[in-house]
Amino acid sequence: MRLLFKFNLIFLVVFIAGVLGAGKVSYDLLQSNAKEEVLNHARLTIEKASAVRTYTNDQIRPLLETQMKYTFLPQTVPAYSATEVLATLSKSFPDYTYKEATLNPTNPRDRAADWEADIVNRFRTQADKKEFVGERDSGTGRSLYIARPLRITNAACLACHSTVEAAPRTLIDKYGQANGFGWQLNEVIGAQVVSVPMAVPLARAEQAFKVFMGSLIGIFVAIGIVLNLMLYLLVIRPVTALSKLANRVSLGELDAPEFKTHGRDEIGMLAQSFARMRHSLDHAIKMLET
Incomplete structure (x- = not known):
């Protein structure tokens, strides 16, 4: 010989062993990094939504209080504004979906699906949890999601959501009396949920x-x-x-x-x-x- x-x-033996070893380590690392990158973008999305909620509550709502006496303007609702802004943003980033999943929402579009309701209930039973990250099966395959609790910390919210009698007449005229009432101060009523198909981080890693x-x-x-x-x-x-x-x-x-x-x-x-x-x-x- x-x-x-x-x-x-x-x-050749060293080459094959090196490529296989490096491939295994790099594949796992790239998968993890891609997933973490997507999660960071999802967290940024939630922060954007929270910023819109704060801006709406502090800046927009006071300006429209007089008009609210005559007609209910959903633009004054932080959840509505955040959802609308993120829906506009999703046109440029269609892979990311945002929802304020609520167990008993005023607006029917915010009603939590079964898997979202499970997340909300986990936040309700685990008060110390600030965030949940997980994966689930969806109609388009595996999805990665991140969720944060929506907790009633501002007593002003109860002016519309405590009882039907206390709610503005204009709100009842628009959404009816069936939903969105009975909320309690410091209660977790829903969750901010951002979902991303797993195909996105997997494609980046691949x-x-x-x-x-x-x-x-x-x-x-x-x-x-x-x-x-x-x-x-x-x-x-x-x-x-x-x-x-x-x-x-x-x-x-x-x-x-x-x-x-x-x-x-x-x-x-x-x-x-x-x-x-x-x-x-x-x-x-x-x-x-x-």
Whole structure:
């Protein structure tokens, strides 16, 4: 078995082991990083919604209080404003969906689905929880979601949601008396939920993984080519030439040309040792002949 073949066989084994090991580690890491990146974007989405809620409650609602006596304006409701703004934003980022899932909403579109209701109830039973992150099956495949509780911390909210009798007449005229009442101060009434299809982080991870693995394989191949060239030029070729010269000398061709080398490495030292051995052999033969 030739030296170059042995070297390439060992290199191939190391190459395969390295690629498989690096592939496994990088794939898991990229999946985790992609998921975390999507979650960070989802958290930013919730923060945007919360900012809109605060702005609506502090800036918009006071300006429209007089008009609210004559007609109910949903634009004064923080939940409505946040949902509308995020719905507009989702036109540019359709993968992200935002919902203020509520167990007993005034606006029917905010009613929590079964899986959202489970999240809200978890917040109600685990008061110390500030956020839930999870995955679920949806009609389009696996989805990643992040949820934060909606808690009544402002007593002003109860002016519309405590009892039917206390609620503004304009609100009842618009939404009726069936829903959105009976809320309590400090009660968790819903959750801000951002959902993202798992295909989004998975696609990002897959793309990054392909680029990484392609680059890694390319680097390994380039290293293999360079090492093969170095091995051939620095080891295989001089050793082969020295081997051929040794064969000629062993067959009695004492007048074969010297092996020329100027290196001081192991190959050069081997050539010098062979030259000394050859001279000693030549000298010994001449002594025997005389």
